[in-house]
Amino acid sequence: MNNVSLVVTAIVGCAAAIAGGALPVRTRVGAAVILTWGACAAAFVGAVHVLQTGHPMVLNSTRILPITGVSMALDPLGAIFVVITAVVAIASTLYWLGYASHGLSSRTASAAMPVFVTSMLLVPAAGSVATFMWLWEVMALASLLLVLVDQRRREETRSAAQWYAVMTHAGAAAILLALVMIAGHGGGQTFAAIRIHAAHLPTAVRTTAFLLALIGFGSKAGAVPLHVWLPKAHPEAPSPASALMSGAMVNLGIYGILLVGDRLLGGGPTWWWLVVTGVGVISALFGALHAATSTDLKRLLAYSTADNMGLVLIGVGASGLFASTGHPIVASIAMVSALLLTVNHAAFKGSLFLSAGSVQVATGSRDLDRLGGLMKRMPVTGAVFLVGGLAIAALPPLNGFVGEWMLFQSLLHGLPTSSTAVAIAVPVGVAALALTGGLTAAAFVKAIGIGFLGRPRSEGATTAHEVPRTMQFGAGLLAGFCVVLGIVPSIVMPALERAAAVAVPGASARPLSASTDLRLVGFQGVLAPALLAGGLALAFFLVVILRRIAQRRSDLRLTLRSAEPWGCGRELQTARMQYTATSFAEPLQQVFDDVLRPDRDLDVSHLAESRYYTEKIAYRTSIGDVIEHNLYRPIIGAVYRWGLWARRLQNGSVHRYLAYGLVVLVIILAVIV
Amino acid sequence: MSGSAYASSLELVSGVVLVCAVVTLWRRSLSAIVKALAVQGLALGAVALILGVDLGDGVLIAVGCLVVIAKGLVIPALLGRVVAGDPDSRETAPIVNVPASLVAAGALTFLAYGATGPVVALIPTTAGRLIPLGFATLLIGFFVMAARRKAVSQIVGLLLVDNGIALVAFLATAGVPLLVELGASLDVLLAVVVLRVLAAQMTSKFGVLDLDQLRELHD
Numbered sequence: 001m002n003n004v005s006l007v008v009t010a011i012v013g014c015a016a017a018i019a020g021g022a023l024p025v026r027t028r029v030g031a032a033v034i035l036t037w038g039a040c041a042a043a044f045v046g047a048v049h050v051l052q053t054g055h056p057m058v059l060n061s062t063r064i065l066p067i068t069g070v071s072m073a074l075d076p077l078g079a080i081f082v083v084i085t086a087v088v089a090i091a092s093t094l095y096w097l098g099y100a101s102h103g104l105s106s107r108t109a110s111a112a113m114p115v116f117v118t119s120m121l122l123v124p125a126a127g128s129v130a131t132f133m134w135l136w137e138v139m140a141l142a143s144l145l146l147v148l149v150d151q152r153r154r155e156e157t158r159s160a161a162q163w164y165a166v167m168t169h170a171g172a173a174a175i176l177l178a179l180v181m182i183a184g185h186g187g188g189q190t191f192a193a194i195r196i197h198a199a200h201l202p203t204a205v206r207t208t209a210f211l212l213a214l215i216g217f218g219s220k221a222g223a224v225p226l227h228v229w230l231p232k233a234h235p236e237a238p239s240p241a242s243a244l245m246s247g248a249m250v251n252l253g254i255y256g257i258l259l260v261g262d263r264l265l266g267g268g269p270t271w272w273w274l275v276v277t278g279v280g281v282i283s284a285l286f287g288a289l290h291a292a293t294s295t296d297l298k299r300l301l302a303y304s305t306a307d308n309m310g311l312v313l314i315g316v317g318a319s320g321l322f323a324s325t326g327h328p329i330v331a332s333i334a335m336v337s338a339l340l341l342t343v344n345h346a347a348f349k350g351s352l353f354l355s356a357g358s359v360q361v362a363t364g365s366r367d368l369d370r371l372g373g374l375m376k377r378m379p380v381t382g383a384v385f386l387v388g389g390l391a392i393a394a395l396p397p398l399n400g401f402v403g404e405w406m407l408f409q410s411l412l413h414g415l416p417t418s419s420t421a422v423a424i425a426v427p428v429g430v431a432a433l434a435l436t437g438g439l440t441a442a443a444f445v446k447a448i449g450i451g452f453l454g455r456p457r458s459e460g461a462t463t464a465h466e467v468p469r470t471m472q473f474g475a476g477l478l479a480g481f482c483v484v485l486g487i488v489p490s491i492v493m494p495a496l497e498r499a500a501a502v503a504v505p506g507a508s509a510r511p512l513s514a515s516t517d518l519r520l521v522g523f524q525g526v527l528a529p530a531l532l533a534g535g536l537a538l539a540f541f542l543v544v545i546l547r548r549i550a551q552r553r554s555d556l557r558l559t560l561r562s563a564e565p566w567g568c569g570r571e572l573q574t575a576r577m578q579y580t581a582t583s584f585a586e587p588l589q590q591v592f593d594d595v596l597r598p599d600r601d602l603d604v605s606h607l608a609e610s611r612y613y614t615e616k617i618a619y620r621t622s623i624g625d626v627i628e629h630n631l632y633r634p635i636i637g638a639v640y641r642w643g644l645w646a647r648r649l650q651n652g653s654v655h656r657y658l659a660y661g662l663v664v665l666v667i668i669l670a671v672i673v
Numbered sequence: 674m675s676g677s678a679y680a681s682s683l684e685l686v687s688g689v690v691l692v693c694a695v696v697t698l699w700r701r702s703l704s705a706i707v708k709a710l711a712v713q714g715l716a717l718g719a720v721a722l723i724l725g726v727d728l729g730d731g732v733l734i735a736v737g738c739l740v741v742i743a744k745g746l747v748i749p750a751l752l753g754r755v756v757a758g759d760p761d762s763r764e765t766a767p768i769v770n771v772p773a774s775l776v777a778a779g780a781l782t783f784l785a786y787g788a789t790g791p792v793v794a795l796i797p798t799t800a801g802r803l804i805p806l807g808f809a810t811l812l813i814g815f816f817v818m819a820a821r822r823k824a825v826s827q828i829v830g831l832l833l834v835d836n837g838i839a840l841v842a843f844l845a846t847a848g849v850p851l852l853v854e855l856g857a858s859l860d861v862l863l864a865v866v867v868l869r870v871l872a873a874q875m876t877s878k879f880g881v882l883d884l885d886q887l888r889e890l891h892d
Contacts, residue, residue, distance in 0.1 A: 654827070655768055655818075655819055655820070655822070658815070658818045658819040659819040661815065661819075662812075662815045662818075665812070665815065666781075666812070669784055669787075669788040670784065672788055673784075673788050
């Protein structure tokens with residue numbers, strides 16, 4: 001059983017890429033998808049086996065990569081991420097079958113997609129620095145190709161890809177530095193060797209390596225202020241690719257932080273984890289705030305990814321805080337909650353991105369202010385988006401609720417018996433979590449209410465009709481997981497506990513007793529999701545029945561009159577009279593004016609005859625990214641100016657170049673003398 | 674050959690190498706510059722011959738003959754034809770004027786003596802004492818390339834650099850293997866041939882052999 005699954009994953013994944021690149025256009029996507037499923041299935045089976053037995057899966061070969069060789073070691077922590085990637089990839093590639101005719105059937109895209117999926121499946125299984133970096137770079141390059149698919153048609157795509165390329169490569173450089181530093185001081189480049197020597201590393205090396213890894217992996221996970229590529233690349237990538245990037249790839253940033261912080265360095269001082277928690281809090285709030293005010297559907301989802309990764313980082317940071325202050329049980333609960341949030345995020349964000357892609361295909365737009373009334377025209381996609389939206393807003397009985405409940409529990413139970421720093425950080429985290437939850441709910445009320453309810457606001461939305469079955473199934477599969485994980489979360493709990501026990505040094509093996517309900521061992525905390533779901537269903541039916549009864553009574557008393565809903569008594573109504581996404585977000589925008597700094601533009605033009613009569617009023621508002629404006633633009637400007645200045649050095653004169661050579665030679669000689 | 678005759682003749686011809694380098698900076702007429710280069714090539718060959726006779730090294734004598742033929746006769750002859758084909762064969766407006774160039778040559782010679790001090794200390798022979806001359810020739814050659822506009826001056830500068838290196842090689846190691854010298858000479862010959870073609874092209878395109886005209890090609 002052992003490492004067969006890794007070998008099969010790699011070989012079938014490569015075969016899928018070759019099929020995608022070589023076959024003619026009619027069969028290419030189908031073959032690539034089926035072979036990719038094979039790779040996913042092999043990885044899934046292997047990862048589940050690792051999770052069940054707890055034994056890592058090991059594979060060593062000196063034949064594949066020159067000099068360093070390939071070293072794979074899949075432990076339960078990595079296996080969780082493999083399972084997540086496999087499931088999201090199966091759903092996204094199923095969706096791709098239907099989406100392919102909308103500009104995703106080129107040779108490059110069909111080859112890049114399997115490569116992307118396979119590399120993501122193998123990254124968590126890497127067991128040495130060289131193998132890890134190699135797979136990591138393959139993953140980055142394949143995803144960059146997928147972002148670039150639409151570059152001929154859209155100018156923005158190129159700029160988005162540039163941002164993504166720079167951020168991901170700067171991140172990879174930081175990761176490489178971190179890993180090489182600890183490998184150089186430790187006994188070798190395999191993770192096993194590093195782990196043995198980690199305790200003897202000098203503090204400066206440990207700290208620098210951890211901070212570099214946090215920067216590198218944080219940029220992949222979309223942690224603020226390294227998130228700038230998310231709201232650019234996610235919307236521009238074709239939807240199956242954005243679902244994979246947001247549902248699977250950003251998670252690997254979290255995996256990397258756990259890998260370096262916990263697995264390789266074996267935990268660290270309290271302040272490391274305070275930094276992680278702080279980054280998480282800022283990411284969660286910033287992401288949620290931007291999600292609530294975005295009017296572009298996919299941009300909204302991208303910011304919400306930053307928000308969710310922030311929540312996961314709060315969980316990871318809290319777990320580290322509790323572990324470093326000597327509370328391993330709470331630390332395990334926090335770690336399980338972080339992993340559960342990751343699983344949940346993959347499920348609902350995958351389904352949301354896929355259904356947003358369906359909306360874009362059906363209406364030709366992803367601007368919420370041009371959508372509306374889609375629930376009737378696209379019932380399946382609408383239902384999937386509704387489930388995903390309710391899940392991400394953490395409403396019971398869906399999976400988002402369970403994850404956030406656990407995170408709250410771990411934070412609240414860690415409170416009374418900790419150090420001062422923790423005692424301050426935890427309540428702040430709880431408050432941030434609560435505010436984030438509210439903002440996320442607002443964001444998705446807006447997305448569903450404006451995008452799917454009401455009346456169509458554009459020609460595209462009026463003529464929209466349901467997308468092909470494969471696309472519905474692909475998105476629906478992940479939405480199904482949201483429901484299942486919300487009602488019976490106990491099916492994944494043992495696996496998460498095993499992974500958390502690997503990640504948290506000195507953790508208790510079973511922090512939860514999960515049968516049908518979740519019980520925190522050693523604390524007062526019980527959640528019975530199935531009971532909750534049953535109760536909700538009962539309440540729902542009660543409301544329906546009571547309403548029927550009430551209706552029948554009123555029928556007896558007065559005759560019904562039908563009128564347009566929300567008509568305010570007017571006869572003629574147009575779609576433009578409805579609330580828009582912009583107007584929905586306006587109050588929030590007012591409250592958070594200082595953080596969002598929106599650009600407002602009011603144009604009043606008067607009639608030629610008299611200044612007292614206005615002809616038209618144009619109001620424009622756009623919200624840029626404050627961090628991009630104030631942090632990145634100055635840096636880019638400085639680099640640009642420096643480049644312009646450096647251009648003056650070369651003016652095409654041969655004599656000047658020769659003079660440079662002479663001057664340098666003379667300086668060197670003078671220094672020698 | 675007696676010891677003092679050997680020493681003084683070696684000093685003389687090595688000195689001529691450096692003086693020829695300075696002459697290329699002093700004279701404006703391209704034909705005079707090429708003549709100075711020819712004299713320098715002959716002097717360089719003489720250095721190799723004197724060393725070869727003194728050491729009784731047949732290979733070094735052969736190298737000396739090769740240098741006399743290539744650097745003293747063939748290359749100057751090729752360059753002479755380029756100069757003859759150029760209607761405006763004077764360095765009329767050098768980037769650094771002549772007096773300043775001579776001062777710079779003096780400074781570069783000082784620098785060469787300073788920089789090669791440790792090397793001279795290692796080789797306590799007559800030949801070893803003369804190494805700074807080769808180094809100074811190299812630096813002046815570099816300076817000629819940077820400070821003169823004409824294409825012919827550029828290649829003369831390159832040849833000065835090459836001659837400087839060759840002089841250091843002869844003096845410091847009593848000659849380089851024949852094969853290496855042959856390779857170096859062929860390289861230089863090739864550069865001269867390329868220049869000849871380039872000069873012909875430039876004359877037909879621009880009517881002048883001024884390298885600054887090539888700035889038009891920039892961007």
